[in-house]
Amino acid sequence: MSEVKVVKFGGSSVADAIQLTKVKAIIDADPARRYVVVSAPGKRYDGDNKVTDLLYLCKAQLENNIGCEQVFQVIGDRYKAIEVNLGVDCDMKDELDAIYKKLVSGGSKDFIASRGEYLLARVFAAFLGYDFVDAAGLVCFDAKGRFLEDETNEKLAAELAKHDRAVIPGFYGTLPNGEIHTFSRGGSDITGAIVARAVNADVYENWTDVSGFLMADPRIVKNPKPIDRITYSELRELSYMGASVLHEDAIFPARAADIPINIRNTNEPDNPGTTIVAEVSGPSDKIITGISGKKDFVTISIAKNTMNNEVGFIRRILSVFESYNVSIEHLPSGIDTLSIVCDKKYVEDCLSDIVEEIERKYKPDKIEVHEDIALIATVGRGMSSRPGTSAKLFGALAKAGINIRMIDQGSSEMNIIVGVDNNDYKDAIRAIYSEFVTE
Ligand code: ADP
Ligand code: ASP
Ligand code: MG
DSSP states (O other): OOEEEEEEEEEEGGGSHHHHHHHHHHHTOOTTTEEEEOOOOOSSSSSHHHHOHHHHHHHHHHHHTTTOOOHHHHHHHHHHHHHHTTTTOOOHHHHHHHHHHHHHTTTOOOHHHHHHHHHHHHHHHHHTTTOOOSSSSBBBBTSSSSHHHHHHHHHHHHHHTOOSSEEESSSEEOTTSSSSOOOOOOHHHHHHHHHHTTTTTTTEEEEEESOOOOOOOOSSSSSSSBBBBEEEHHOOOOOOOOOTTGGGGGHHHHHHTOOOOEETTSSSSOOOOOOEEOOOOOOOSOOOOEEEEEEEEEEEEOOOTTTTGGGGHHHHHHHHHHTTOOSSSOOOBBEEEEEEEEEEEHTTTHHHHHHHHHHHHOOOSEEEEEEEEEEEEEEEEEEEEEEHHHHHHHHHHHHHTOOOOOOETTTTTSSEEEEEEEEEEHHHHHHHHHOOOOO
C-alpha cells in the first residue's frame, strides 16, 4: 500500500497567505502528504493576535454587552486577505456574515472559537484543490465534553476513506446534541493525531515554527540543542509539564496506533526535526532528554509523627481536597511528611478553608503552605542508568543559589520534578540546562 502522511500545520504556519504558500510547497513536495489538519491563523509578528484569541474576545465583549463589530471586522479582514492573496473563491464573505449572525444571536463560545479553524480549512482546501472534510459530526465528544476515541475513529476512518486528499479543521468536534465542542487550547495537535490514527498513517508530521523539540524552551534558554529522537513517554512528561510544542494529549492516539510523530519547521522544511517513537533502541548517550516547567502551583506540606502507621491518614487528607473538587498534581511523601501540590487556579478560592479543615480534623504537627511555586521537570530515559543524576541536579540549583521547595522523583526513574519559587523559574531551568548540556 502506498505511504500516507498526515500533516498538521499550527497557527504561525497558517498565519497568512505567505505562510500558506510555503505550506502548499511542503505538501506538494511529497505525494504521501494526503491529509492536512490546520489550526486557525496565529501571530504573523510579535504583538499580533491569534484569530482564536480574537474570536474568544468577540464572545467576551458580547457577554459584557459591548458590541464586537470591530474585532470581528479585524478577523474577517484577515480571512478575506487570505482568500484574495491565494487567488481562490470560497464565498468567504457569506461565510463570515453567517458566523457574525450566529455570534450576535447567542452562538456558544466553543462554536465561535471553532470558526477560526473552520474558515481556514475551507479556504486552504480550495487553494490546494483538496476536499474539505468538516470535523463536526466526525470528531465526537460525550455530553460532558469527554473525547470519544472509538466512535471518532470509526466515523473518521469511514469518511476519510472516501477522500483521497482532504483538509480537516483542527481543534473541534461535536457533542451528542450536535453542538460544537472544542478541545483545550492548542488542541489541533490532537485532531492531527486522531486523523493519523483514522487513516492509519505511516507518520504524523506536526509542522510548527521551531525545528523540532528542543531541550528547553527557546524563550528561556538561548539556542537550546534540538532533540533528534524522543520516546512518547518522555515527550508526555515534557509536554504535560509545560513544553508547549505539542499538546500533551496528542500523544495518545498516535501511540495507540504506533504512529511516529515528526515535529518539523514550516520555515525550515529541510530540517529533519524531532521524531517521537515508542522506543529508542540501545542506551541513551545523553543523561537528560529535556527540561520543561510551569509556574503557579501551591504546595501544602503536612508533618505528623508516625503518619505512616496511621491507616488511612493520606486518604483522609486527600478526601479534603476532593471535597473541594481540587485535583492534585503531585504527592511527594516521606516517613512523617506529605506534600500536596496543586495548580494555584484550582485552590485560589478555597486554600484557607482546606488548610483550616485539615488542621481541625486531622491535627498535624505542622502544616506549611507555599504559594507561587514553579515546577520544573528534568526528563530523560538515560537517567535511570546513571547514578548521581539527582545529586548533580540539586547541586546545580544550589550553586545558582536557588532554594528547592519540593522534590518528586517519579518511580519511572525518567523524571525528576523540583519545586522552586516562581521568581527562580527561569534561572533554575538555565542552571539545570548548563549543568547537563555541556558541549
Ligand atoms: P503551533 O502554533 O505551531 O501549534 P506552538 O506555539 O503551539 O506552535 O508551539 C511551538 C512553540 O513552542 C515554539 O515557538 C516555542 O516557543 C515553544 N516551546 C516551548 N518549549 C519548547 C521546546 N522544548 N522546544 C521547542 N519549542 C518549545
Ligand atoms: N486555534 C486553537 C488555539 O489557538 C487550537 C490550536 O491552534 O491548536 O488554541
Ligand atoms: Mg500548538
